[in-house]
Amino acid sequence: MKKFNLKDILIPTVSLFLICAVATALLGLTNSVTEKKIQEVAAQSAAEARLRVCENAENFDEKTDKNGNTYFEAKDKNGETVGFAITTEDKSYGGKIEVMTGFSADGKITGVEILTIDDTPGLGMNAKKESFRNEYLGKTGALTVSKSASADNEIQALTGATITSNAVTRCVNTATEICENALGGENNG
Amino acid sequence: MKIALSLLLTAILTNNFILCKFLGICPFLGVSKKLNTAVGMSAAVIFVMVLATAVTYPINLLLKANSLEYLQTIVFILVIAALVQLVEIVLKKYMVSLYNALGIYLPLITTNCAVLGVVLLNIDNGYNFWQSIVYSLGGGIGFMVAMVMFAGVRERLEGCDIPKALQGLPITLVAASIVSMSFLGFAGLVDNMFA
Amino acid sequence: MAEKKSIGKEFTKGLVAENPVFRLVLGTCPTLAVSTSVSSAIGMGIAATAVLVCSNIVISALRKVIPQKVRIPAYIVIIASFVTIIQLLVEAFVPALDSALGVYLPLIVVNCIILGRAEAFASKNSVLASAVDGLGMGIGFTAALFLMSTVREILGSGTFLSGIKDLLAVFSGDIQFNGFTIPFLNENPLTIFVLAPGGFFVFGIMIALSNKLAERNGKPKAELNGCASCPMASSCALIADGKKCEEADAK
Numbered sequence: 245m246k247k248f249n250l251k252d253i254l255i256p257t258v259s260l261f262l263i264c265a266v267a268t269a270l271l272g273l274t275n276s277v278t279e280k281k282i283q284e285v286a287a288q289s290a291a292e293a294r295l296r297v298c299e300n301a302e303n304f305d306e307k308t309d310k311n312g313n314t315y316f317e318a319k320d321k322n323g324e325t326v327g328f329a330i331t332t333e334d335k336s337y338g339g340k341i342e343v344m345t346g347f348s349a350d351g352k353i354t355g356v357e358i359l360t361i362d363d364t365p366g367l368g369m370n371a372k373k374e375s376f377r378n379e380y381l382g383k384t385g386a387l388t389v390s391k392s393a394s395a396d397n398e399i400q401a402l403t404g405a406t407i408t409s410n411a412v413t414r415c416v417n418t419a420t421e422i423c424e425n426a427l428g429g430e431n432n433g
Numbered sequence: 434m435k436i437a438l439s440l441l442l443t444a445i446l447t448n449n450f451i452l453c454k455f456l457g458i459c460p461f462l463g464v465s466k467k468l469n470t471a472v473g474m475s476a477a478v479i480f481v482m483v484l485a486t487a488v489t490y491p492i493n494l495l496l497k498a499n500s501l502e503y504l505q506t507i508v509f510i511l512v513i514a515a516l517v518q519l520v521e522i523v524l525k526k527y528m529v530s531l532y533n534a535l536g537i538y539l540p541l542i543t544t545n546c547a548v549l550g551v552v553l554l555n556i557d558n559g560y561n562f563w564q565s566i567v568y569s570l571g572g573g574i575g576f577m578v579a580m581v582m583f584a585g586v587r588e589r590l591e592g593c594d595i596p597k598a599l600q601g602l603p604i605t606l607v608a609a610s611i612v613s614m615s616f617l618g619f620a621g622l623v624d625n626m627f628a
Numbered sequence: 629m630a631e632k633k634s635i636g637k638e639f640t641k642g643l644v645a646e647n648p649v650f651r652l653v654l655g656t657c658p659t660l661a662v663s664t665s666v667s668s669a670i671g672m673g674i675a676a677t678a679v680l681v682c683s684n685i686v687i688s689a690l691r692k693v694i695p696q697k698v699r700i701p702a703y704i705v706i707i708a709s710f711v712t713i714i715q716l717l718v719e720a721f722v723p724a725l726d727s728a729l730g731v732y733l734p735l736i737v738v739n740c741i742i743l744g745r746a747e748a749f750a751s752k753n754s755v756l757a758s759a760v761d762g763l764g765m766g767i768g769f770t771a772a773l774f775l776m777s778t779v780r781e782i783l784g785s786g787t788f789l790s791g792i793k794d795l796l797a798v799f800s801g802d803i804q805f806n807g808f809t810i811p812f813l814n815e816n817p818l819t820i821f822v823l824a825p826g827g828f829f830v831f832g833i834m835i836a837l838s839n840k841l842a843e844r845n846g847k848p849k850a851e852l853n854g855c856a857s858c859p860m861a862s863s864c865a866l867i868a869d870g871k872k873c874e875e876a877d878a879k
Contacts, residue, residue: 271503
């Protein structure tokens with residue numbers, strides 16, 4: 245057995261501890277500076293996405309329906325409801341996918357934005373392209389994905405990315421349900 | 434059960450860590466020359482990946498509870514480094530035969546991005562504890578599948594007549610490209626099986 | 629040996645002669661993973677360069693204070709802190725880059741270029757030389773990523789510099805330039821090039837070309853010597869037969 249030397253253990257331990265302490269302090273400092281900014285950026289990009297899916301809207305009211313889903317009601321400058329912006333998420337090829345869907349006041353889809361996506365570039369990532377997102381415009385009710393969209397409620401799948409196309413469509417369908425609930429609730433009340 | 438199986442197959446085939454996510458390329462190119470080293474290295478990776486996931490999951494909950502998520506990277510890499518050292522010491526002392534099989538690969542694993550990668554991906558994907566474990570296990574097995582397959586490919590490359598500029602690393606990468614292309618064929622498999 | 633080299637040489641060696649990606653074959657994971665688009669490649673290059681310069685400076689400044697025994701954990705802590713700082717800054721000021729790089733941004737921690745330079749260079753050289761070495765290596769890394777991603781993006785997506793607007797937004801939000809579209813290729817992209825196999829293939833061809841160039845200049849070709857270039861090599865029994873990290877680096 246080697247002789248146990250206290251100094252051999254103490255000096256490395258103390259110096260490593262000091263380095264860790266300084267590093268953590270620096271990180272805490274950076275975090276306190278950037279934390280607010282990161283939240284601002286996230287809030288701002290969500291607000292921008294809402295404006296893109298509901299073009300005529302001036303401002304949005306955050307609401308929660310009876311099932312606990314959050315949605316945004318779009319108002320024009322006279323305070324009239326002109327549509328809804330609803331964010332939904334589902335599981336896709338590369339992990340979580342988050343989609344914001346915009347609806348007009350009569351429940352037609354006015355815009356689809358992909359907020360979070362982690363997918364194969366060139367295949368699934370094409371879901372972000374306008375040509376795919378525009379397929380949803382003006383549609384109502386439950387949608388399905390097919391290789392060649394012929395019927396009204398069909399969306400043409402992205403080449404080589406059926407899973408992603410399905411995931412986006414599931415998100416939109418969930419949003420449609422939330423929107424229909426919101427519309428129904430208003431008609432009753 | 435269905436979820437677990439689909440997660441496992443996703444990590445092994447459709448989202449293979451090496452061939453589709455580019456995690457752990459260094460050992461893939463460096464230690465895949467011989468079959469037995471490839472197996473030893475991957476066994477050590479599977480072991481450390483699952484262990485690291487089991488240890489970091491509660492730590493992440495602790496960080497989250499104190500809204501210290503920004504410390505994730507630094508805490509996880511240190512935990513993995515310490516874990517690898519600890520495993521090495523324990524194996525050396527109590528499980529000599531296992532140490533002889535895996536021990537020499539352990540120090541290499543600290544800086545293997547597949548290990549830190551799987552820990553971070555588990556959190557990004559929002560898996561619960563058991564899902565994380567299954568995903569790590571799948572990631573590790575996928576690592577092994579790719580390593581073993583590729584070791585076979587490389588052994589066949591040994592005696593081939595290759596243009597001079599392509600000899601060595603370049604032809605290895607081109608071979609990796611073809612192996613990776615074959616894995617593209619698995620895309621969609623898992624979702625169609627469990628749809 | 630290294631002390632005698634001029635500062636200029638420390639800088640330029642990382643660009644071509646000792647290019648970390650094409651000559652030393654380090655940092656292959658991010659090279660393959662983020663080279664699908666030029667703008668994310670540039671973003672990754674800049675982020676890694678920033679971490680590399682900062683960590684090289686700090687490690688070099690502390691090289692006489694850090695005990696030999698715990699130097700690797702100490703380096704890892706220092707590198708991980710800078711990575712987190714960069715990660716927070718990117719999240720706050722270039723959110724588009726954060727979502728483009730995803731998990732590969734925190735994975736800069738285990739990028740062997742950074743730990744490799746810390747162990748092979750910064751722990752033995754002056755602060756100035758280490759900073760310049762880090763800058764040169766970082767720019768060499770960025771240049772390699774740029775080359776790889778140019779080929780892959782043009783062939784695989786039919787665009788060039790697509791999404792650069794989000795990067796330039798750091799300087800000014802008014803820039804409308806958002807890359808070029810390549811006619812014909814944009815309508816008929818060779819998608820395989822942005823997929824994983826294309827990454828391996830383009831990287832292989834690049835290494836072959838750089839070997840060809842090196843051969844013409846009478847330099848040895850790039851080769852991954854088992855794991856001799858791995859920063860953990862010195863503590864690894866696999867190559868305990870004398871082939872140490874330092875030897876691989878001492879040219």
